[in-house]
Amino acid sequence: MAVDRLLPTEEAEDLLALVRDLADRELATRVEEHESTETYPEGLFATLGKAGLLGLPYPEEFGGGDQPYEVYLQVLEELAARWAAVAVATSVHTLACHPLNSYGTEAQKERWLPAALAGELVGGYSLSEPQAGSDAGSLACKAQRTDEGFRITGTKAWITHGGKAGFYALFARTAPGSGGVSCFLAPGATEGLSFGAPEKKMGLQGIPTCAAYWDGAELDADRLIGTEGQGLQIAFSALDSGRLGIAACATGVAQAALDAAVAYANERTTFGRKIIDHQGLGFLLADMAAAVDSARATYLDAARRRDAGRPFGRQASVAKLVATDAAMKVTTDAVQVLGGYGYTRDFPVERYMREAKIMQIFEGTNQIQRLVISRGLGR
Known part of the structure; x- marks a missing residue:
């Protein structure tokens, strides 16, 4: 629809x-x-x-x-x-x-x-590490100064488009402490850079997610973005916008699940009526529609604040939280509407359900979003 x-x-x-x-x-x-x-x-x-x-x-x-x-x-x-x-x-x-x-x-x-x-170089975002997901201040991947630039050593994790991207926004440690992280624009083909096997994921299987291994790889000095030690400021300034991107993706998945459920409910009949005409199922679909519309409204509110140059960090966390939780519920309910067929791969709703789950996790788990929102209220 x-x-x-x-x-x-x-x-x-x-x-x-x-x-x-x-x-x-x-x-x-x-x-x-x-x-x-x-x-x-x-x-x-x-x-x-x-x-x-x-x-x-x-x-x-x-x-x-x-x-x-x-x-x-x-x-x-x-x-x-x-x-x-x-x-x-x-x-x-x-x-x-x-x-x-x-x-x-x-x-x-x-x-x-x-x-x-132009899409000639597709980008990946290389912030997370095996021991540093939501805690970006704990990054251990090192960028050591050399005469020509920087030598990168360490492991990065959970990279979307890993091994396929033309460049990576790479965050690595140039000095001790939370102010010692810097940002680099690293080319995808670099001697000393290798990638692990793609993760065996529940969903989003058409695009690889993998770890990256930096084994003394050399980057030219002009690959440093911003100043040394500015990395976390750069990373966090991007994440509010990234959370809105995930909120929009989650809303799209939820909308697709709703459309599939409504189409099935209009075709399937029981006891002489289309199942959408049974109040119990009709009300379930109504709740699903309300959740999708609410998710869209929250991300659009945050986006309009961003476009107007107003603070939108809290609203971005709200949008990510609301939209991804809604997507998880709506896709689960869509499987329920289709009954046994919803549990098979003959219909796409089981895929939507698997895709929705990760959206509650990446770009900051929904527990982190609640932390961000509550801290904002405290201030």
């Missing part, structure tokens, strides 16, 4: 129409094949880049779309409704471009940003 959206401009309406058409042709027709075989969709991100979908919130002068976050997030939602893994990877790519766009020098932006926004 096409979502009845309130978009700010006619240009945005045209963009969403283009996205729906492209997503139906390029994503919906390929998702089952790649998710079931756990194979990477070669060439797909180049297609998204040529359509202008990998640089939507970034400046036109570097090849971006110069679109407000309100519009960009609704594009992500449309992608996620067809293929969550691709939408999440698109959100991560946008996140990986943030350090370069917001903290890079003009020379760095001119050199690398156009290729990233």
Whole structure:
């Protein structure tokens, strides 16, 4: 079902129409094949880049779309409704471009940003480590100064697009303490950089997630983004926007599950009536619809605050929490609506349920979001 959206401009309406058409042709027709075989969709991100979908919130002068976050997030939602893994990877790519766009020098932006926004270089975000997930201040991967730049040694974990990305926003320790983390724009092909086998995930299987091993890899000095010790500031400034990306992806998955459940309930009959006409099931579907609409409203509220230049950190945490919890409930209920069929791979709702689970975990677990929100209330 096409979502009845309130978009700010006619240009945005045209963009969403283009996205729906492209997503139906390029994503919906390929998702089952790649998710079931756990194979990477070669060439797909180049297609998204040529359509202008990998640089939507970034400046036109570097090849971006110069679109407000309100519009960009609704594009992500449309992608996620067809293929969550691709939408999440698109959100991560946008996140990986943030350090370069917001903290890079003009020379760095001119050199690398156009290729990233065009999809010639797809980005990965390399912050987490095996022992440092939500606690980013505990990073142990080291960046040691050399005559030519930096030598990187250590292990990074949970990298979306790991081994496939053209560059990584890499966070490594240049000095002891919480102020000793720095940010680098690391090329994907670097001597001394290798990747582990893709994680065997519950969902999002078409895009690899893996660990990275830095074995004394050398980076040129101009790969440092911002100043030494500014890494955590850069990382945290990106994460609020990244949480909105995940909220939009979760809403797209929830919308797809709702659509599948409604379609089935309109076709299936029991006791001489369509099952949607039975009050118990009709009310369940109504609650699912309310949850999807609420999730969309929370991420749009946060996005509009961001677009207006107002603080939006708390609202981003609320949106991530509300949207991903809603997606988990809605997808679980969709399986229930389909009954035994919902538990089979003949229908997509079991995949939606598996995809929704991880969204409560990455970009800061929902327990971390509650911590952020409660601390904000305390202040």
